[in-house]
Amino acid sequence: MTAFGLAVAAQVGLILISFVYAAMSIPPGVPWLAGMAESLAFGIVTLTFPAVGAVVLIRRPSNLAGRLLCVMALGWALANAATSFANYALITRNGAVAGGDWALWLSGDSWTIVLSQGLLILLMLVFPTGILVSPRWRPIARSVAGWTLITALTTAVAAGPLDDFLGLGIANPAAAPAPIGTLFAAIAGPLRAVGLVWFAAAAVSLVLRFRRSHGIERQQIKWIALASVLTVVGLSATIVLFNSAGPDGSGANEWLLPLTIVGTLSPVLLPIAIGIAVLRYRLYDIDRIISRTVSYALLTAVLVSVYGVSVLVLGPLLRPLVGSSDLVVAASTLAIAALFSPARRRIQNLVDRRFNRARYDANRTVEEFRNHLRGDVQLGTLQSDLAGLVGSTLQPSSISVWLRRNDKPG
DSSP states (O other), rough: OOOOHHHHHHHHHHHHHHHHHHHHTOOOTOHHHHHHHHHHHHHHHHHHHHHHHHHHHOOTTTOHHHHHHHTTTTTHHHHHHHHHHHIIIIIIIIOOOOOOHHHHHSSHHHHHHHHHHHHHHHHHHTTTTSOOOSGGHHHHHHHHHHHHHHHHHHHHOOSSBOOOOTTTOOBBOOOOOHHHHHHHHHHHHHHHHHHHHHHHHHHHHHHHHHHHHHHHHHHHHHHHHHHHHHHHHHHHHHHHHHHHHHHSSTOTTTTTOOOOOOOOGGGGGGHHHHHHHHHHTTGGGHHHOOOOOHHHHHHHHHHHHHHHHIIIIIIHHHHHHSSSSHHHHHHHHHHHHHHHHHHHHHHHHHHHHHHHHHHHHHHHHHHHHHHHSSSSSOHHHHHHHHHHHHHHTTTEEEEEEOOOOSSOOO
């Protein structure tokens, strides 16, 4: 088994370990699914990266993206397993199980997370071709690699309390002796913040690739761009929903858990998009997906705004006349239902003009050709018009029109 196969197997084993300790740490009276939801979601997200990486490595062995996908989630898997064990050892068992402090050392905002962040930045730098956008970016790639190793080492041996997800404030068991450990503690935070600069540089690299690219490579970058936007939206919504429940979860509603799980699962879009882009599977569907995503997002915003104005503004104004707000809510709901289809068509048409211009132009061309056929046309004219229609909409490498000749005597 190759090193990358061992990395994939290690991640699977670490996720299974995290599931076991997460199940053993469920408080009494809490449903199993509710207690395991976060661990299951994080496990699915983590395993998606090596799973897609293994497929890419088999199908495109020369592309560096496959190798990076196979190993980049190893730090996340290790941190997740360590967090589950630390929760079990230090909270569920009240410190009766040894090794909880060392598990915290592997979890949280620690050196394991930094390693995965560095690999993710390198993946962004070489996506989708597996090489840098130009030789001028080699110093950036080397700087990212150096930053990853230095920041991971500095964070691992910094003195002071561990920055863990459990918030226990346990001292770092691997801290270097003073004054080295104290110095590392002072520079660990700023070093981790530099990661934002490297993420920005990787984003600039993708933008430059997009501007210089055409055809297949441009479609590949569109896939990762859409997945990145949806991931940011999903994670941001998850943070907002989680904070709305309050520190003790007392403000949580029955719909909060499923929405939070959906937002937590949103990062799976990144490896899936990378796999589609590198393997070039249904690559050109991205324009249709983008147009549908944007149109339905705009449609949702418009309908929610109309509903909010109807209920919040018109409701108090009409309450003296109708005597109850239920009639206003019912009327607003019916109005939204009536507006859905025409609003969707208009918004989709506007979005296609901007984000899916080829489809918009193709539909308009076909409609014009259909109207043209209603009149009397010569066979030669029809042949040239049909060839022009196919060429402008499908853009094939060659076009030929075959006409069946009727030789039977009239």
